[in-house]
Amino acid sequence: MTAHTVEYIRYRIPEQQSAEFLSAYTRAAERLAAAPQCVDYELARCEEDFEHFILRITWTSTEDHLEGFRKSELFAEFFAEIKAFVGNIEEMRHYKPTTVRGTGASVPTLYAWAGGAEAFARLTEVFYGKVLKDDVLAPVFAGLAPEHAEHVALWLGEVFGGPPAYSETQGGHGHMVAKHLGRNITETQRRRWVNLLQDAADEAGLPTDAEFRSAFLAYAEWGTRLAVYFSGPDATPPAEQPVPKWSWGAAPPYQP
Numbered sequence: 001m002t003a004h005t006v007e008y009i010r011y012r013i014p015e016q017q018s019a020e021f022l023s024a025y026t027r028a029a030e031r032l033a034a035a036p037q038c039v040d041y042e043l044a045r046c047e048e049d050f051e052h053f054i055l056r057i058t059w060t061s062t063e064d065h066l067e068g069f070r071k072s073e074l075f076a077e078f079f080a081e082i083k084a085f086v087g088n089i090e091e092m093r094h095y096k097p098t099t100v101r102g103t104g105a106s107v108p109t110l111y112a113w114a115g116g117a118e119a120f121a122r123l124t125e126v127f128y129g130k131v132l133k134d135d136v137l138a139p140v141f142a143g144l145a146p147e148h149a150e151h152v153a154l155w156l157g158e159v160f161g162g163p164p165a166y167s168e169t170q171g172g173h174g175h176m177v178a179k180h181l182g183r184n185i186t187e188t189q190r191r192r193w194v195n196l197l198q199d200a201a202d203e204a205g206l207p208t209d210a211e212f213r214s215a216f217l218a219y220a221e222w223g224t225r226l227a228v229y230f231s232g233p234d235a236t237p238p239a240e241q242p243v244p245k246w247s248w249g250a251a252p253p254y255q256p
Contacts (some may be wrong), residue, residue, distance in 0.1 A: 002040055005062045009055040010091040018050065021085055025055070031074040032057065037064040062094045103198060109161025110215055110246060112204050120157045124149040125165035127200035135194045140185065158243045159219060166243055173241040183231040190224045211253050217244045 025043050032038045046052035048232040069075050114120065128149045131137045141148075154166040155176060167217045170176075197220050202208070206216070229235055237253035 004097070005059050005065070006095045006097065007057045007059060007065065008091065008093060008095060009089060011055070012051050012089045012090055013053055013083060013085065013088055017085075018022050022051070024081050024085065028078045031078035031081075033068050035072070036060075041076075048168060059094075065094070069183045107248070108253060109158040110212065110248065111157055111162035113212055114160065117153070117162065118204055119204065120153040120160075120162075121150070121207060122204040122231040123197075123200055124153040126204045127197055128152075130196045130200060131193075134192065134196065135195070136189055139182065140189055155243070159246050161247075163247065164243070173243055174238060176243075177226070177230050179237060180227045180231040181235065182239065184233070185228045185231040187228065190228050193224055194220045197199070209253075211248065215246065215248050218249060230252055
C-alpha cells in the first residue's frame with residue numbers, strides 16, 4: 001500500500017470573500033505544484049453550501065510535509081498568499097489511505113473496453129502463432145506449453161482490469177516473473193515482442209482508438225522491460241506481489 005498521506009483542510013468562507021479566497025489559492029497553488037513533497041492537490045467547493053471548501057493535498061509522507069515543505073521557502077510563499085484565511089479553517093488533519101478503495105463503473109476498464117475474455121484469448125492465439133514463426137522469438141519460446149497462450153490471456157485480462165483468474169489459478173506477479181529468470185532476453189527480442197503484440201492486436205480486432213492503444217502499449221513496454229531485467233544474470237527475484245493493475249493513465253476513454 002502506498003506510503004502517501006492525504007491532508008484535508010476544511011474552510012468556511014463567507015460568500016462575499018469567496019472570490020478573494022479562490023484567487024489567493026490560485027496563486028498559492030503554484031508553490032504546491034513546485035514542491036517535490038506534493039503529489040497532487042485539489043480545492044473543492046460544496047454544492048449544497050457554497051461557504052464550505054475542502055483542500056485535499058497528497059504528500060509523499062507526513063514527515064515530508066512537516067519537515068520538508070513546511071520548512072522550505074515555498075511554504076513561506078504559500079502561507080503568505082492564504083494567511084488571511086487561516087482563521088476560517090475548521091479542520092486540518094493528515095489521513096492515511098486504507099485498503100477499502102476501488103473504482104466505479106463510470107469509466108470502463110481496459111479489459112471491458114477491449115472486449116473481455118474473448119478478446120484477450122483471440123489476441124494471445126494470434127500473437128503466439130506469430131511468435132512461433134518468428135526467427136527472433138521462436139528460440140525463446142522453444143518447447144512452449146500448450147496452455148501458455150491461455151495463461152497469458154488470463155494474465156493480460158487481469159492486468160487490464162478483468163477477473164483475478166490468473167491469480168486464482170497460477171499465482172501473483174512473482175509467479176510470472178519466475179518464468180523469465182535465467183532466460184537472458186535481449187533488447188532485440190523485447191522490441192520484437194512488443195511489435196508483434198501490436199500486430200496481433202490489430203489482427204485480433206482489439207480497439208484501435210488512441211487512448212486504448214496508448215495504455216496497451218504502455219503496459220507492453222513496462223512489462224517487457226521488466227522481463228529483460230529479471231531474465232538477466234544479476235536479477236534478484238521480487239518478493240511475492242499481486243498482479244499489477246493497469247489503467248487508462250493520462251488519457252481516459254474517448255467520448256465523442
